Amino acid sequence: MSAPLRSRPVAWPRRVVHAVLILLALVFLTLFLLLPLATVFVEALRQGLGPYLEAIKEPEALSAIRLTLLVAVIAVPMNLVFGIAAAWAMTRFEFRGKALLGAFIDLPFSVSPVVSGLVYVLLFGARGWFGPWLDSHGIKIIFAVPGLVLATMFVTLPFVARELIPLMQAQGSEEEEAARVLGASGWQLFFRVTLPNIRWALLYGVLLCNARAMGEFGAVSVVSGHIRGLTTTMPLEVEMRYNEYEYVGAFAVASLLALLALVTLAVKTLLEWRYGDEIAAHAPGGH
């Protein structure tokens, strides 16, 4: 019955404007996004696949990959739990200081990552507030894995919560109340009603959180101490190799990070396309 969808005929001056705007956007994207991304892979494979694989198989590179995964495996689940708890508190309870909690959740977005790293050095470093006490108990945080995890958690803290809060606000608590009246216990209520309703948004938030956790440079750089093979994550490894003129090695590791970004982007797009209505309309602000 309905006529095939066709864009309205537009007068040619407007068509020119359309074309110019589209062209401008494409040029920008190519120049500032696609070209650099392509460069990463081109540079990494400049001397062929052999040297590329060789560069990745180096013990330092492998240890950086392992460390990056380890940090993400600890930081992401922690933020998952925190994110759900914070979103629950923000959307299901009325309490004093709610606005303040909201502001605190956003804090990592507005603080420079370097500063967040520095804060941990000031707290737990050798001359920091808790430094001497930690030292006397043989606990090492700064220039060690715990420091990396802490800094990463700080930086990625908002991702899950910010994704869930608008959605849970929009969904309201009526379904949970219904479950409660029907006799569900707290856990049943969470796993049978709340979680299924937020699962895609949660996955989306975890994805973004993970991408950032693996790619974080600034905060991690400050607390890492750059001990190669011990406290360098992939982004730090890239920088160190680059500074040592190991271009293929640097770009090889960078290509892995770029690959991670592409996979994240693909899954994210898939989620948005398939479950757009179950994901909060507003993706978290500034990265």
Next chain:
Amino acid sequence: MLELSRLHRRFAGFQALDDVSLSIAPGEFLALLGPSGSGKTTLLRILAGLDYPDSGSVLKGEEDFLATPARERRIGMVFQHYALFRHLTVIENIAFGLRVRPWRSRPSRSDIRARVDRLLRRVQLEGLGTRYPAQLSGGQRQRVALARALAVEPDLLLLDEPFGALDAQVRVALRRWLRELHEELGLTSIFVTHDQEEALELADRVAVMNNGRIEQVGPPEVIYQQPATPFVCEFIGKVNRFAVRRHADGFAAGGWMPDGDPWHGRFTEAVAYVRPEQLRLAVPSSLPAWLAHLRHIYLAGGVAHLDLYVASLDLALEADVASEDLSRLGLQAGMELRVAPRGAVLFPLDGKGVPLCEERWIWHARSPVAA
């Protein structure tokens, strides 16, 4: 027997419940009727265990209902927007209350299935069991919500604005159906509504609420014919309101006089309420009446609403007559009529102009003559 006594509940800045006491008999169908913000939903949520009063008690027989967790109260609740679980099918929605039971009291898989099937038949949704809530119409969702509430075999069914989100025709049909269901199941039901027609039609008893207080509790006909307060007069049905003053020989308003004075001269002013169908048209000239100008006739199916202007009161009144009486009485817009109340509810005003509810006077014309 459910005994609510002296319930108070305060939210930031407003009193949702202000000294509410009410007893609910087993098997009763009770309506909580009031405008939004009157506290009716708060009362329902307290019974459901979703909210708690600041003070007061709720007893179910000997049992302290407030100390019983929501999940042990044996309550079925239908939420205003149904609150169906959107990620579960109709069958899973209905079975939810049974599936979350601890395994000792949980019916077997086949028992649950059988019970769900029975409920689907009862709410006339056979064949829709595998659909998701988003694939159902409003009326179907409402029935799923009801089936889900009934699945746990509650003693008490709570309904929050059960028909609020439905269109007019579905609403009336579902109303009758719900009434039949209530009689068939014999459980105690309490429903919240702001629609007075719904409350009067469905309930055995209606509690009219305003500003966190119960203004009047009673059977629908008592609420309608003997309203206890000016609020009930104005909230239930349409009503004409005018001032009445005492003169040397009794109360009067613009040429009309109710005979008698039950207050024996204690008050000089009162406010009177007359329902549109209590206005008698074409009063013979031997009886006191107002001279009214018929401004317009609004024909609404079987009933016609007459827009009358009474110059001596400087007030527009509304009168209802059966449509078929229009031609019998020869009514036409623009004509002059003699009208007088057949009955009225009057409240005297104290010195500050506040109506005194306990001094209510229900007045009837002495020799009611059909209009």
